[in-house]
Amino acid sequence: MSLPTHVRLVEVGPRDGLQNEAQPISVADKVRLVDDLTDAGVSYIEVGSFVSPKWVPQMAGSADVFASIRQQPGITYAALAPNLRGFEDALAAGVKEVAVFAAASEAFSQRNINCSISESLQRFAPIMQAAREHGVKVRGYISCVLGCPYEGQVDAEQVAPIARELRDMGCYEVSLGDTIGTGTPGATRRLFEVVGAQVPRAELAGHFHDTYGQALANVYASLLEGINVFDSSVAGLGGCPYAKGASGNVASEDLLYLLQGLGIETGIDLDKLIDAGQRISAVLGRASGSRVARARAAR
Numbered sequence: 001m002s003l004p005t006h007v008r009l010v011e012v013g014p015r016d017g018l019q020n021e022a023q024p025i026s027v028a029d030k031v032r033l034v035d036d037l038t039d040a041g042v043s044y045i046e047v048g049s050f051v052s053p054k055w056v057p058q059m060a061g062s063a064d065v066f067a068s069i070r071q072q073p074g075i076t077y078a079a080l081a082p083n084l085r086g087f088e089d090a091l092a093a094g095v096k097e098v099a100v101f102a103a104a105s106e107a108f109s110q111r112n113i114n115c116s117i118s119e120s121l122q123r124f125a126p127i128m129q130a131a132r133e134h135g136v137k138v139r140g141y142i143s144c145v146l147g148c149p150y151e152g153q154v155d156a157e158q159v160a161p162i163a164r165e166l167r168d169m170g171c172y173e174v175s176l177g178d179t180i181g182t183g184t185p186g187a188t189r190r191l192f193e194v195v196g197a198q199v200p201r202a203e204l205a206g207h208f209h210d211t212y213g214q215a216l217a218n219v220y221a222s223l224l225e226g227i228n229v230f231d232s233s234v235a236g237l238g239g240c241p242y243a244k245g246a247s248g249n250v251a252s253e254d255l256l257y258l259l260q261g262l263g264i265e266t267g268i269d270l271d272k273l274i275d276a277g278q279r280i281s282a283v284l285g286r287a288s289g290s291r292v293a294r295a296r297a298a299r
Protein backbone atom coordinates (compact mmCIF):
# COMPACT_ATOMS: atom_id res chain seq x y z
CA MET A 1 0.00 0.00 0.00
CA SER A 2 1.31 3.50 -0.80
CA LEU A 3 1.76 6.05 1.98
CA PRO A 4 -0.84 8.80 2.50
CA THR A 5 -0.05 12.37 1.42
CA HIS A 6 -1.67 13.87 4.52
CA VAL A 7 -1.84 12.74 8.13
CA ARG A 8 -3.89 14.22 10.98
CA LEU A 9 -2.15 14.46 14.33
CA VAL A 10 -4.37 14.33 17.41
CA GLU A 11 -2.39 16.15 20.07
CA VAL A 12 -3.14 14.51 23.40
CA GLY A 13 -0.38 16.13 25.49
CA PRO A 14 -2.61 18.45 27.54
CA ARG A 15 -4.82 15.47 28.49
CA ASP A 16 -3.04 12.11 28.19
CA GLY A 17 0.27 13.85 28.82
CA LEU A 18 -0.58 15.89 31.89
CA GLN A 19 -3.13 13.57 33.54
CA ASN A 20 -0.36 11.47 35.02
CA GLU A 21 1.75 14.26 36.52
CA ALA A 22 2.07 14.10 40.30
CA GLN A 23 2.89 17.79 40.74
CA PRO A 24 0.14 20.40 40.43
CA ILE A 25 0.07 22.21 37.10
CA SER A 26 -1.72 25.55 37.05
CA VAL A 27 -4.63 26.31 34.75
CA ALA A 28 -2.48 29.11 33.29
CA ASP A 29 0.26 26.65 32.32
CA LYS A 30 -2.27 24.28 30.75
CA VAL A 31 -3.86 27.15 28.83
CA ARG A 32 -0.45 28.30 27.62
CA LEU A 33 0.30 24.80 26.37
CA VAL A 34 -2.96 24.58 24.41
CA ASP A 35 -2.45 28.09 22.97
CA ASP A 36 1.12 27.20 21.97
CA LEU A 37 -0.17 24.09 20.19
CA THR A 38 -2.80 26.18 18.40
CA ASP A 39 -0.05 28.57 17.27
CA ALA A 40 2.00 25.62 16.00
CA GLY A 41 -0.82 24.70 13.61
CA VAL A 42 -2.09 21.56 15.37
CA SER A 43 -5.61 20.94 14.06
CA TYR A 44 -6.88 18.72 16.89
CA ILE A 45 -6.06 19.21 20.57
CA GLU A 46 -7.37 17.07 23.41
CA VAL A 47 -7.57 19.71 26.10
CA GLY A 48 -8.76 17.83 29.20
CA SER A 49 -11.11 15.32 30.79
CA PHE A 50 -14.45 15.52 32.55
CA VAL A 51 -13.76 12.56 34.81
CA SER A 52 -13.95 12.14 38.56
CA PRO A 53 -11.34 14.37 40.27
CA LYS A 54 -10.95 11.59 42.86
CA TRP A 55 -9.74 9.29 40.08
CA VAL A 56 -7.63 11.74 38.08
CA PRO A 57 -6.99 14.89 40.17
CA GLN A 58 -4.81 16.54 37.51
CA MET A 59 -7.79 16.96 35.16
CA ALA A 60 -9.99 18.67 37.78
CA GLY A 61 -9.64 22.15 36.25
CA SER A 62 -10.61 21.18 32.71
CA ALA A 63 -13.64 23.50 32.59
CA ASP A 64 -11.42 26.43 33.62
CA VAL A 65 -8.91 25.51 30.92
CA PHE A 66 -11.66 25.46 28.29
CA ALA A 67 -12.90 28.86 29.51
CA SER A 68 -9.49 30.47 28.95
CA ILE A 69 -7.96 28.90 25.84
CA ARG A 70 -7.87 30.92 22.64
CA GLN A 71 -10.02 28.78 20.34
CA GLN A 72 -9.32 29.25 16.64
CA PRO A 73 -11.84 28.33 13.95
CA GLY A 74 -11.12 25.07 12.17
CA ILE A 75 -9.34 23.55 15.16
CA THR A 76 -10.96 20.85 17.29
CA TYR A 77 -10.65 21.26 21.06
CA ALA A 78 -11.85 17.99 22.59
CA ALA A 79 -12.26 16.37 26.01
CA LEU A 80 -12.76 12.90 27.47
CA ALA A 81 -16.14 12.03 28.97
CA PRO A 82 -16.55 8.64 30.69
CA ASN A 83 -20.27 8.94 31.47
CA LEU A 84 -23.31 11.19 30.99
CA ARG A 85 -22.26 13.35 33.94
CA GLY A 86 -18.91 13.99 32.24
CA PHE A 87 -20.62 14.72 28.94
CA GLU A 88 -22.97 17.23 30.56
CA ASP A 89 -20.06 18.97 32.30
CA ALA A 90 -18.20 19.09 28.99
CA LEU A 91 -21.23 20.52 27.25
CA ALA A 92 -21.59 23.19 29.94
CA ALA A 93 -17.95 24.10 29.34
CA GLY A 94 -18.70 24.64 25.65
CA VAL A 95 -16.92 21.52 24.40
CA LYS A 96 -17.89 20.60 20.82
CA GLU A 97 -16.23 17.17 20.62
CA VAL A 98 -15.81 14.48 23.25
CA ALA A 99 -14.12 11.10 23.41
CA VAL A 100 -15.45 8.03 25.18
CA PHE A 101 -12.96 5.40 26.27
CA ALA A 102 -13.27 1.66 26.57
CA ALA A 103 -10.67 -1.07 26.97
CA ALA A 104 -9.93 -4.37 25.27
CA SER A 105 -9.17 -6.05 28.59
CA GLU A 106 -11.65 -6.55 31.43
CA ALA A 107 -9.07 -5.94 34.16
CA PHE A 108 -8.00 -2.60 32.71
CA SER A 109 -11.62 -1.54 32.23
CA GLN A 110 -12.29 -2.21 35.92
CA ARG A 111 -9.17 -0.33 37.09
CA ASN A 112 -9.66 2.60 34.74
CA ILE A 113 -13.38 3.25 34.82
CA ASN A 114 -14.66 0.87 37.49
CA CYS A 115 -16.89 -1.25 35.27
CA SER A 116 -16.79 -4.11 32.78
CA ILE A 117 -16.28 -3.56 29.05
CA SER A 118 -19.92 -4.28 28.35
CA GLU A 119 -21.09 -1.92 31.14
CA SER A 120 -18.84 0.79 29.74
CA LEU A 121 -20.42 0.47 26.30
CA GLN A 122 -23.87 0.70 27.91
CA ARG A 123 -22.74 3.86 29.72
CA PHE A 124 -21.74 5.40 26.42
CA ALA A 125 -25.20 4.93 24.86
CA PRO A 126 -26.79 7.95 26.61
CA ILE A 127 -23.70 10.02 25.79
CA MET A 128 -24.11 9.17 22.12
CA GLN A 129 -27.77 10.12 22.20
CA ALA A 130 -27.13 13.42 24.01
CA ALA A 131 -24.23 14.14 21.65
CA ARG A 132 -26.49 13.67 18.64
CA GLU A 133 -29.09 16.01 20.16
CA HIS A 134 -26.46 18.70 20.78
CA GLY A 135 -24.46 18.28 17.57
CA VAL A 136 -21.37 17.10 19.45
CA LYS A 137 -18.99 14.73 17.67
CA VAL A 138 -17.79 11.65 19.53
CA ARG A 139 -14.49 9.87 19.10
CA GLY A 140 -13.90 6.45 20.65
CA TYR A 141 -10.82 5.02 22.32
CA ILE A 142 -9.91 1.44 23.08
CA SER A 143 -7.05 0.91 25.55
CA CYS A 144 -4.73 -2.08 25.81
CA VAL A 145 -5.13 -3.14 22.20
CA LEU A 146 -1.70 -4.81 22.10
CA GLY A 147 -1.17 -5.68 25.74
CA CYS A 148 -2.61 -5.15 29.20
CA PRO A 149 -0.69 -4.39 32.41
CA TYR A 150 -2.91 -6.89 34.28
CA GLU A 151 -3.79 -9.56 31.70
CA GLY A 152 -0.72 -9.60 29.43
CA GLN A 153 -1.16 -10.27 25.73
CA VAL A 154 -4.32 -9.01 24.07
CA ASP A 155 -5.41 -10.50 20.74
CA ALA A 156 -6.62 -8.37 17.86
CA GLU A 157 -9.78 -10.52 17.85
CA GLN A 158 -10.66 -9.06 21.28
CA VAL A 159 -10.35 -5.52 19.94
CA ALA A 160 -12.30 -5.80 16.68
CA PRO A 161 -15.84 -6.28 18.09
CA ILE A 162 -15.39 -3.40 20.53
CA ALA A 163 -14.21 -1.12 17.74
CA ARG A 164 -17.18 -2.22 15.66
CA GLU A 165 -19.59 -1.52 18.50
CA LEU A 166 -18.15 1.95 19.12
CA ARG A 167 -18.55 2.72 15.43
CA ASP A 168 -22.08 1.33 15.34
CA MET A 169 -22.95 3.54 18.32
CA GLY A 170 -21.87 6.60 16.35
CA CYS A 171 -18.18 7.21 17.04
CA TYR A 172 -16.85 8.76 13.84
CA GLU A 173 -13.34 7.43 14.57
CA VAL A 174 -11.91 4.81 16.89
CA SER A 175 -8.40 5.26 18.26
CA LEU A 176 -6.60 2.03 19.12
CA GLY A 177 -4.36 2.54 22.14
CA ASP A 178 -1.19 0.62 22.88
CA THR A 179 -1.43 1.80 26.46
CA ILE A 180 1.70 0.08 27.77
CA GLY A 181 3.72 0.30 24.57
CA THR A 182 4.48 -3.41 24.26
CA GLY A 183 3.28 -3.58 20.65
CA THR A 184 5.66 -4.25 17.78
CA PRO A 185 5.25 -3.44 14.08
CA GLY A 186 4.25 -7.04 13.29
CA ALA A 187 1.53 -7.05 15.95
CA THR A 188 0.42 -3.59 14.86
CA ARG A 189 -0.03 -4.64 11.25
CA ARG A 190 -2.01 -7.68 12.33
CA LEU A 191 -4.15 -5.49 14.61
CA PHE A 192 -5.15 -3.19 11.77
CA GLU A 193 -5.72 -6.13 9.41
CA VAL A 194 -8.14 -7.72 11.89
CA VAL A 195 -9.87 -4.57 13.12
CA GLY A 196 -9.82 -3.11 9.59
CA ALA A 197 -12.04 -6.00 8.48
CA GLN A 198 -14.74 -4.71 10.89
CA VAL A 199 -14.26 -0.93 10.73
CA PRO A 200 -13.07 1.05 7.68
CA ARG A 201 -9.42 1.97 8.07
CA ALA A 202 -10.26 5.60 7.31
CA GLU A 203 -12.15 5.58 10.64
CA LEU A 204 -9.30 4.13 12.71
CA ALA A 205 -6.43 5.92 14.44
CA GLY A 206 -3.23 4.75 16.11
CA HIS A 207 -2.30 5.73 19.67
CA PHE A 208 1.14 4.44 20.58
CA HIS A 209 2.93 4.81 23.89
CA ASP A 210 6.70 4.58 23.61
CA THR A 211 7.49 2.48 26.67
CA TYR A 212 9.42 -0.14 24.69
CA GLY A 213 10.76 2.30 22.09
CA GLN A 214 8.45 0.90 19.38
CA ALA A 215 6.07 3.80 18.89
CA LEU A 216 7.53 5.34 15.72
CA ALA A 217 8.04 1.91 14.18
CA ASN A 218 4.41 1.12 15.00
CA VAL A 219 3.30 4.37 13.35
CA TYR A 220 5.19 3.40 10.22
CA ALA A 221 3.64 -0.07 10.27
CA SER A 222 0.21 1.59 10.62
CA LEU A 223 0.89 3.91 7.68
CA LEU A 224 1.60 0.82 5.60
CA GLU A 225 -1.81 -0.49 6.71
CA GLY A 226 -3.54 2.65 5.44
CA ILE A 227 -3.97 4.44 8.77
CA ASN A 228 -3.60 8.21 8.56
CA VAL A 229 -4.60 9.56 11.98
CA PHE A 230 -2.21 9.32 14.94
CA ASP A 231 -2.41 10.48 18.52
CA SER A 232 0.78 11.95 19.93
CA SER A 233 1.94 13.97 22.86
CA VAL A 234 4.15 17.04 22.69
CA ALA A 235 7.48 16.48 24.47
CA GLY A 236 6.42 12.82 24.84
CA LEU A 237 4.47 13.79 27.95
CA GLY A 238 2.48 11.28 29.85
CA GLY A 239 1.61 7.80 30.84
CA CYS A 240 -1.56 6.34 32.21
CA PRO A 241 -2.53 6.51 35.88
CA TYR A 242 -3.89 2.94 35.64
CA ALA A 243 -0.90 1.40 33.81
CA LYS A 244 2.09 1.52 36.15
CA GLY A 245 5.39 2.19 34.37
CA ALA A 246 3.72 3.20 31.09
CA SER A 247 5.58 6.08 29.49
CA GLY A 248 4.23 8.86 27.33
CA ASN A 249 2.81 8.72 23.86
CA VAL A 250 5.09 8.99 20.90
CA ALA A 251 6.43 12.56 21.01
CA SER A 252 4.60 14.81 18.54
CA GLU A 253 7.88 16.42 17.47
CA ASP A 254 9.42 13.01 16.64
CA LEU A 255 6.30 11.89 14.79
CA LEU A 256 6.24 15.13 12.81
CA TYR A 257 9.93 14.73 11.92
CA LEU A 258 9.20 11.21 10.65
CA LEU A 259 6.22 12.36 8.59
CA GLN A 260 8.11 15.32 7.13
CA GLY A 261 10.87 12.92 6.11
CA LEU A 262 8.27 10.84 4.29
CA GLY A 263 6.89 13.94 2.54
CA ILE A 264 3.59 13.65 4.40
CA GLU A 265 1.73 16.90 5.15
CA THR A 266 0.30 17.75 8.58
CA GLY A 267 0.08 21.55 8.55
CA ILE A 268 2.17 21.76 11.73
CA ASP A 269 5.25 23.96 12.21
CA LEU A 270 8.02 21.82 13.74
CA ASP A 271 9.94 24.71 15.30
CA LYS A 272 6.86 26.08 17.02
CA LEU A 273 5.92 22.59 18.20
CA ILE A 274 9.39 22.15 19.68
CA ASP A 275 9.03 25.51 21.46
CA ALA A 276 5.66 24.41 22.90
CA GLY A 277 7.27 21.19 24.17
CA GLN A 278 10.28 23.01 25.65
CA ARG A 279 8.02 25.44 27.50
CA ILE A 280 5.88 22.76 29.16
CA SER A 281 9.00 20.69 29.93
CA ALA A 282 10.46 23.73 31.72
CA VAL A 283 7.23 24.02 33.73
CA LEU A 284 7.59 20.36 34.70
CA GLY A 285 11.27 20.85 35.49
CA ARG A 286 12.63 18.15 33.21
CA ALA A 287 14.08 17.62 29.76
CA SER A 288 11.70 17.11 26.85
CA GLY A 289 10.91 13.48 26.08
CA SER A 290 11.23 14.28 22.37
CA ARG A 291 14.52 13.16 20.86
CA VAL A 292 14.13 15.64 18.02
CA ALA A 293 13.67 18.49 20.51
CA ARG A 294 16.71 17.37 22.51
CA ALA A 295 18.83 17.04 19.38
CA ARG A 296 17.80 20.51 18.21
CA ALA A 297 18.54 21.98 21.65
CA ALA A 298 22.02 20.43 21.60
CA ARG A 299 22.95 21.93 18.21
Ligand SMILES: CC(C)(COP(=O)([O-])OP(=O)([O-])OC[C@H]1O[C@@H](n2cnc3c(N)ncnc32)[C@H](O)[C@@H]1OP(=O)([O-])[O-])[C@@H](O)C(=O)NCCC(=O)NCCSC(=O)C[C@@](C)(O)CC(=O)[O-]
Residues within 6 Å of the ligand: 016, 019, 049, 050, 051, 052, 053, 055, 056, 080, 082, 083, 085, 086, 087, 089, 101, 112, 113, 114, 141, 142, 143, 144, 177, 178, 179, 207, 209, 240, 241
Ligand atom coordinates in the same frame (compact mmCIF):
# COMPACT_ATOMS: atom_id res chain seq x y z
C1 LIG B 1 -15.84 6.67 35.27
C2 LIG B 1 -15.74 7.01 36.75
C3 LIG B 1 -16.36 8.37 37.01
C4 LIG B 1 -16.50 5.94 37.51
O1 LIG B 1 -16.21 6.09 38.89
P1 LIG B 1 -17.19 5.50 40.00
O2 LIG B 1 -16.56 5.75 41.33
O3 LIG B 1 -17.55 4.11 39.64
O4 LIG B 1 -18.44 6.46 39.72
P2 LIG B 1 -19.78 6.70 40.44
O5 LIG B 1 -20.79 6.94 39.35
O6 LIG B 1 -20.06 5.65 41.47
O7 LIG B 1 -19.51 8.09 41.18
C5 LIG B 1 -18.56 8.21 42.22
C6 LIG B 1 -18.29 9.67 42.47
O8 LIG B 1 -17.69 10.27 41.31
C7 LIG B 1 -18.51 11.35 40.85
N1 LIG B 1 -18.47 11.33 39.38
C8 LIG B 1 -18.96 10.39 38.55
N2 LIG B 1 -18.72 10.73 37.29
C9 LIG B 1 -18.08 11.93 37.32
C10 LIG B 1 -17.57 12.76 36.31
N3 LIG B 1 -17.69 12.47 35.01
N4 LIG B 1 -16.96 13.91 36.68
C11 LIG B 1 -16.84 14.23 37.98
N5 LIG B 1 -17.29 13.46 38.98
C12 LIG B 1 -17.92 12.32 38.64
C13 LIG B 1 -19.88 11.07 41.40
O9 LIG B 1 -20.62 12.26 41.46
C14 LIG B 1 -19.54 10.50 42.76
O10 LIG B 1 -19.15 11.58 43.62
P3 LIG B 1 -19.33 11.47 45.20
O11 LIG B 1 -20.79 11.27 45.41
O12 LIG B 1 -18.50 10.31 45.67
O13 LIG B 1 -18.81 12.78 45.68
C15 LIG B 1 -14.27 7.00 37.24
O14 LIG B 1 -13.78 5.70 37.18
C16 LIG B 1 -13.38 7.90 36.44
O15 LIG B 1 -13.54 9.11 36.46
N6 LIG B 1 -12.41 7.32 35.73
C17 LIG B 1 -11.54 8.11 34.87
C18 LIG B 1 -10.32 7.35 34.54
C19 LIG B 1 -9.46 8.14 33.59
O16 LIG B 1 -9.67 9.32 33.34
N7 LIG B 1 -8.42 7.47 33.08
C20 LIG B 1 -7.50 8.08 32.19
C21 LIG B 1 -8.09 8.33 30.82
S1 LIG B 1 -8.14 6.88 29.79
C22 LIG B 1 -6.54 6.80 29.13
O17 LIG B 1 -5.67 7.52 29.54
C23 LIG B 1 -6.27 5.84 28.02
C24 LIG B 1 -6.23 6.52 26.64
C25 LIG B 1 -7.60 7.10 26.27
O18 LIG B 1 -5.31 7.61 26.62
C26 LIG B 1 -5.83 5.49 25.56
C27 LIG B 1 -4.66 4.60 25.98
O19 LIG B 1 -3.49 5.05 25.96
O20 LIG B 1 -4.95 3.48 26.39
